[in-house]
Amino acid sequence: MLTDRQILDVRSHFPLLREKTYLYNCSQGALSDAVHGALMDYAQSWRRSMDPWRDWVGAYEALRAEFARFIGAEPDEVAIVTSASAGINPIANAMDFSKRNRVVLGEYEFPTMGHIWLAQRPRGAEIQFLKGVGDSLPLDLYERSIDERTCVVPLTQVSFVNGFRADVAGITKIAHERGALVFLDGYQDCGTRPMNVKALDVDFFVTGTLKYLLGPPGLGFLYVRRSLVETLTPTLTSWMAQRDVFAFDTQHLDPAPAARRFEGGTPPIPNIYMALAALQFLQQIGMENVAAQVEHLTHGFVAGAQKLGVSSKTPADTVGPLVVLRSRDAGAMVVRLAARGIALSARRDGVRFAFHVYNTMEDVETALQSLAENLDLMVRE
Numbered sequence: 355m356l357t358d359r360q361i362l363d364v365r366s367h368f369p370l371l372r373e374k375t376y377l378y379n380c381s382q383g384a385l386s387d388a389v390h391g392a393l394m395d396y397a398q399s400w401r402r403s404m405d406p407w408r409d410w411v412g413a414y415e416a417l418r419a420e421f422a423r424f425i426g427a428e429p430d431e432v433a434i435v436t437s438a439s440a441g442i443n444p445i446a447n448a449m450d451f452s453k454r455n456r457v458v459l460g461e462y463e464f465p466t467m468g469h470i471w472l473a474q475r476p477r478g479a480e481i482q483f484l485k486g487v488g489d490s491l492p493l494d495l496y497e498r499s500i501d502e503r504t505c506v507v508p509l510t511q512v513s514f515v516n517g518f519r520a521d522v523a524g525i526t527k528i529a530h531e532r533g534a535l536v537f538l539d540g541y542q543d544c545g546t547r548p549m550n551v552k553a554l555d556v557d558f559f560v561t562g563t564l565k566y567l568l569g570p571p572g573l574g575f576l577y578v579r580r581s582l583v584e585t586l587t588p589t590l591t592s593w594m595a596q597r598d599v600f601a602f603d604t605q606h607l608d609p610a611p612a613a614r615r616f617e618g619g620t621p622p623i624p625n626i627y628m629a630l631a632a633l634q635f636l637q638q639i640g641m642e643n644v645a646a647q648v649e650h651l652t653h654g655f656v657a658g659a660q661k662l663g664v665s666s667k668t669p670a671d672t673v674g675p676l677v678v679l680r681s682r683d684a685g686a687m688v689v690r691l692a693a694r695g696i697a698l699s700a701r702r703d704g705v706r707f708a709f710h711v712y713n714t715m716e717d718v719e720t721a722l723q724s725l726a727e728n729l730d731l732m733v734r735e
């Protein structure tokens with residue numbers, strides 16, 4: 355666990371934190387000087403170089419290797435994409451629904467996960483949404499729903515709408531016993547704790563950089579288990595997804611024998627520069643340290659909200675990073691607290707408090723104090 359002095363040091367790299375209580379991390383992480391510097395480096399390379407793509411291709415492959423390390427995968431299992439949707443789509447579109455056609459997913463998935471699989475219905479997919487029970491999706495719901503007709507289980511690691519954390523290991527075990535694949539969406543978790551896709555044994559993993567990875571919008575990652583890569587031939591493809599990109603062979607389709615086969619066209623180089631700096635910044639802090647700080651703050655906040663009698667959508671035993679409290683008018687609450695310099699976000703009837711390593715117990719106290727002064731907008735227990 356980091357000391358207070360070390361947390362202050364981390365905070366000193368984020369100019370915004372000098373002025374604001376920033377709990378907006380589930381929507382967008384704050385900008386560090388490291389990431390800002392990387393954007394400037396990109397601009398310089400463009401301004402100065404006679405052959406900038408030489409540097410840029412190097413950065414693109416360096417990012418692939420860095421992210422692979424970050425999640426315990428191999429670089430050839432990682433595709434660099436421009437959003438989570440751009441990672442999910444080529445897999446969904448490559449899937450064969452002729453033998454197994456059922457897609458089983460919970461109602462707390464991010465909308466894009468629902469939409470992409472629903473769009474596969476004309477190709478034969480049958481989509482089953484599991485209904486939550488009091489803001490949770492117990493394991494036995496999956497136990498009862500996954501069967502020999504199930505081809506894939508899309509799964510949000512932490513839900514954007516209520517902070518519910520899925521039992522990834524339990525669900526994956528059930529899915530695999532019944533021959534189904536698991537597609538984990540880690541967007542609301544990745545960057546807040548150590549991640550190892552091999553230990554979790556998931557088949558696909560998608561995330562993006564703009565939230566807890568403290569990077570920019572317009573960049574995501576898709577992990578595909580090595581043994582699955584060549585069993586899936588993408589119908590959404592590009593020249594950058596081919597075995598030999600620089601063959602410039604317009605008349606032959608020859609997908610790369612690596613996860614790169616799922617990539618779109620020219621990669622977003624400015625975002626790649628920034629994402630590389632962001633990943634290195636987090637790794638320097640240490641992901642165990644990040645997780646410990648997020649858990650510490652979450653526990654403090656949940657205990658304070660309970661004392662105030664505010665109803666929570668997130669289970670009380672949560673370790674974070676997202677705590678969602680019920681509000682009579684979540685949008686109005688966000689506007690009120692923004693006027694006091696507290697950055698939050700709203701989804702449906704929930705106000706979202708999202709903690710990261712750069713937040714402090716003072717932030718927690720500031721948020722609780724503002725809650726106490728605005729209880730008229732909150733739902734009480």
Ligand SMILES: Cc1ncc(COP(=O)(O)O)c(C=O)c1O
Nearest residue numbers: 437438439464466514541542562
């Ligand atoms: C769980 C989850 N998945 C995916 C996304 C975003 O998807 P995309 O990168 O396709 O916009 C979000 C963004 O809020 C999210 O919370």
